Amino acid sequence: MDGSQPPMLRVSPQLRCPICGYGDWCMVAPDGKTAICPRTAEGAIKQAGAAGWFHIVHPDHVTPHPAPEFEPQHTAKVDFKWLSDIRRERAEPRLHDLARKLGVSVDALRCLKVGYNDYDQTFTFPERDGQGNIIGILLRYPTGPKKRIRGSKSGLSYADQWDNGSGSVLLVEGPSDTAALMTLGCNAIGRPSNRGGYAHLADLLSDFPDDRNIIVLGDNDCKEDGFWPGKDGAIQTASEVSKRLERTVYWALPPDGVKDARAWLNEHGGDNPTSMRDCFLEGLQLQAITPPPVIRSFVPFQEPISLGSYRQEMLKRRLLSLDRPGIYLDRSMTGSGKSAIDYRVVLNLFGRTEEVA
Structure with a gap:
């Protein structure tokens, strides 16, 4: 194009690109005879x-009409499960590239239901609540930044079969560290951040056996000013989960001074990472968080009655038990009159009666 030609127009939803059909990024000549499309190389001069x-x-x-974007541009409710399934269909073979970049196994990414979007070249990581429902999708862009699809709620990253039935479960930050621990052969659940996901974690782990440890793993990310978000977040998460589950929960930092679980895997995992699982677990210095004492008030099972009426009922039931074989059990509290009732039962046997006070 030379300077004598009129400038090209930026496309819009009303004036779409005649090459790709989208309403942004592209440019088209005022007469519609030429266009510049950043999405389509095929057929270009x-x-x-x-x-x-x-x-x-x-x-x-004829201007094409592309499929609607899956990312919602409005407040309508999004079917994140359907969206996640669509993205998973497009993930192969790009999962192999992501696995090499992160240093984790492809199987771990598959189990986490990682998907791919050709349009913006993002990998998608579904996030779940404690019941397994996908409530949001985290996007990972080629340059590294992450964000959630509009309408997403922050949730947990875990596989359908996250518990292999033995050993501890480790609660780490994000899906990448979750994939790293899964590559090592550990039971792993990803938290949405260094602080957060407490309710979902408590829901998911409500039936986790008491003889197996729950370990919150923080990041070694201490700042120069002493601020330590990974450690502080791990302690707070362990405290919250401990309180909600009413059981001891542990926190720890990755062994050998590495930043996180993925860094440890990349440094020590080798060609057979599952053989290094015990080495990783033994290197954790566990710190226990015990739940605060829970004081529960007694709720009566029936409406309260006067002491005199209660003693009349005690006498009635004691007399009915005399001619019945078995054990008579009276768990009335001290001062309710059990001894006095036994005395009156004896009098009754000899034909004497007294009013129950």
């Missing part, structure tokens, strides 16, 4: 620098 590829629009060309 040349590359127009960083702007995309230069296309000649055929007179009979």
Whole structure:
């Protein structure tokens, strides 16, 4: 294009790109005969620098209508399970590239239901509540930043079969560390952040056996000013989960001074990471968090009655028990009159009666 040609127009939802059909990023000539599309290289005459590829629009060309974007642009409720399943279908073979980049196993990523979106080249990580429902999707962009799809709620990252039936469960930060521990062969659940997910964790772990440890693993990310978000978050998470489950919960930092579980795997995992699981677990210095004492008030099972009426009922039931074989058990509290009732029962046997006070 030279300076004598009119400037190209930025496309919009009303004036869509005639090449890809989308309403953003692309440019089209005022007469509609040429376009620059950053999404479509096929059929282009040349590359127009960083702007995309230069296309000649055929007179009979029909502007395509791309499939609606899955990311919601409104407040309507999103079916995150359906969206996650769609993205999983497109994940292969890109999962192998992500596994190599993160240093984790492809099987771990598959079990976490990691997906892929061709449109923005993001990997998708579903997040769940304590019942297994997918309540949000975390996006990982090629350059590293992460964000959640609009409408998502922060949740946990875990596989359907997250518990192999033995050993401890480790609660780590995020899906990457979860995949790392799964690669080591550990039971792992990913928290949405260094602090958070307490209610979902308590729900998911409500039936976790008492003879197996729950361990919150924080990050070794101490700052120069002494601020330590990984450690502080691990302690707070362990305290909250301990209080909700009314059981001891442990916290620890990754062994050998590494930043997190994935760093330890990449440094020590080797060619057979599952053989290093016990080494990793034995290197954890567990710190116990015990739940605060719970004081429960007594709730009566029936409406209160006067002491005199209660003693009349005691006498009646004691007399009825005399001609019946078995054990008569009276668990009335001290001062309710058990001895006095026994005395009156004896008098009754000899034909004497007294009013019950």
